Amino acid sequence: MSQPPSPQEKHLNQARTSLQQALSWYTSFRRHWNYPPNLDLQAAVRKDLQTLKAALEKLEQNVIKIATFGLVSRGKSAVVNALLGEKVLQTGPLHGVTQWPRSVRWTPASGKVQIELIDTPGLDEIEGEARAQMAREVAYQADLILFVVASDITRTEYQALCELRESQKPILIVFNKIDLYPEKDRQEIYQQLQTWATGKAGENLSEVLSTDEIVMVAAEPQPVPVRVEWPDGGVTEEWETPPPQIEELKAKILTLLNREGRSLLALNALFQAQAAEANIAKKTVEIRQQEAEALIWQYAKYKALAVAVNPFGILDILGAIIADLALIRALARLYGLPITNYQAGKLWRTIVISSGGLLLGELFSSLIIGVGKSAAAVTSMFENPTALTIYGGAALTQGGIAGYGTYAIGKAAQVYLERGCSWGPMGPSTVIQDILAQIEPNTIIYRLRQELL
Structure with missing residues (x-):
């Protein structure tokens, strides 16, 4: 033995x-x-x-x-x-x-x-x-x-x-x-x-x-x-x-x-x-900076558009989180740095918490505005012009906030990916x-x- x-x-x-x-x-x-x-x-x-x-x-x-x-x-x-x-x-x-x-x-x-x-x-x-x-x-x-x-x-x-x-x-x-x-x-x-x-x-x-x-x-x-x-x-x-x-x-x-x-x-x-x-x-982050910037803006625009046109508030929150996680994974793939879905989720939570409440505020604001937008959407079904105006304003505001949040997540993820490249399970x-x-x-x-x- x-x-x-x-x-x-x-x-x-x-x-x-x-x-x-x-x-x-x-x-x-x-x-x-x-x-x-x-x-x-x-x-x-x-x-x-x-x-x-x-x-x-x-x-x-x-x-x-x-x-x-x-x-x-x-x-x-x-x-x-x-x-x-x-x-x-x-x-x-x-x-x-x-x-x-x-x-x-x-x-x-x-x-x-x-x-x-x-x-x-x-x-x-x-x-x-x-x-x-x-x-x-x-x-x-x-x-x-x-x-x-x-x-x-x-x-x-x-x-x-x-x-x-x-x-x-x-x-x-x-x-x-x-x-x-x-x-x-x-x-x-x-x-x-x-x-x-x-x-x-x-x-x-x-x-x-x-x-x-x-x-x-x-x-x-x-x-x-x-x-x-x-x-x-x-x-x-x-x-x-x-x-x-x-x-x-x-x-x-x-x-x-x-x-x-x-x-x-x-x-x-x-x-x-x-x-x-x-x-x-x-070196990877420095050399691929231009590509990363374009990728972050792309996800920010898509997320802003998706959140703006979606009439259901709760789906806005879930979609926003999924988009942020996808952006983190996409940046890791661009940089060629090892990261799993679990690690991407852990990184997202770290970024949100360390932002000093800024991104938490984005989620909370998105939820509040999303609820108002959903109510306006339901009301507009009964052909209320005022409700349509409220819905449009809420959609633009929520889309802008969502896009900014993703951009902030992307920029922070660049820093965390660079610093945390050796923190995997066997890193x-x-x-x-x-x-x-x-x-x-x-x-x-x-x-x-x-x-x-």
């Missing part, structure tokens, strides 16, 4: 299903129904479709990406080499050996997880927007961030750490080069780092960091003199390089990944899909919310939950 999937496996399966569904929909020629293909739109969303494909491939490969950040000469490359157990990346005393992000694959001895380590240039080497853009792009891809320091945290490092925090990814602070400090100084710096993590002078990172996420290492220890005594009684002094002190960081990473690595992988892929779908929706936003609701309290993801929601 097979065992039920673990929570992490369930999260991974949910994310995989969500991305497969999104990719299937957005790459389908049928998503725009009978509307002709728009070459400008296809070109505009190509990069976002590639993002969806890459996110799904990352899930299928089950590879965790860990990115190292820090200022120049903090030993980021040395930390990567120490984790790998061999010198793959160049290190040295020169100011900033690493000039661009580099990736290397790390398979820990346990073999349970596949890890891609990403080494980055010093954050103070690249100027202005170029630095920020590089950091955003690498952090966007990463599932976990290692922020390497070599002393008490500086103002520049604190600002860089706050910028990385905006990526909403788990962060470990790696206090490197501890071999350069006496034990007393080392502990003082460690305590200062803990102070930064738990709050200092109104500026703190406690929402995403705890003291458990600060690790001390010596990734590339400096050579030390060793006294050598020879059999002939001679004594010499040689320089010997101690092995890296990296086991605590290795254990911390592997414990974290075994406990919540696949959940991190699932959430990161879903956030990438969420952003890609939002971009697709935004990324829905699955993200579901996963975060299941997370255990003693995890990094749980501390990030408020920022992720």
Whole structure:
């Protein structure tokens, strides 16, 4: 009898299903129904479709990406080499050996997880927007961030750490080069780092960091003199390089990944899909704006005419609601955004309620005027000229109100369709919310939950 999937496996399966569904929909020629293909739109969303494909491939490969950040000469490359157990990346005393992000694959001895380590240039080497853009792009891809320091945290490092925090990814602070400090100084710096993590002078990172996420290492220890005594009684002094002190960081990473690595992988892929779908929706709404405007006016005119000529008040209300729902579905088809009849009805109710009573007033006015119009219609059957005049005035007024209401519904629906494109039953936003609701309290993801929601 097979065992039920673990929570992490369930999260991974949910994310995989969500991305497969999104990719299937957005790459389908049928998503725009009978509307002709728009070459400008296809070109505009190509990069976002590639993002969806890459996110799904990352899930299928089950590879965790860990990115190292820090200022120049903090030993980021040395930390990567120490984790790998061999010198793959160049290190040295020169100011900033690493000039661009580099990736290397790390398979820990346990073999349970596949890890891609990403080494980055010093954050103070690249100027202005170029630095920020590089950091955003690498952090966007990463599932976990290692922020390497070599002393008490500086103002520049604190600002860089706050910028990385905006990526909403788990962060470990790696206090490197501890071999350069006496034990007393080392502990003082460690305590200062803990102070930064738990709050200092109104500026703190406690929402995403705890003291458990600060690790001390010596990734590339400096050579030390060793006294050598020879059999002939001679004594010499040689320089010997101690092995890296990296086991605590290795254990911390592997414990974290075994406990919540696949959940991190699932959430990161879903956030990438969420952003890609939002971009697709935004570009679609912009490029098809003219067609959408014509569609909204068409429904507004037809609804106004139908309500005006219909003599029965109650049917006016039902017909108006049906027309509004049909408009929402028609806009979704024009944009090629997934929406069901139930979701269209839910969206209509949301728009009516959020309009601050304006559209509710339209329905109420339509009902009152419709009743008067129906009474006038009944009276006019007995050839009362005054009743015919009342009927005509009521019909024009009600038709105008109905047409305006549909136009308002259409314009509001454009905004809601763009913003809510990922909120379907298996949409990324829905699955993200579901996963975060299941997370255990003693995890990094749980501390990030408020920022992720």
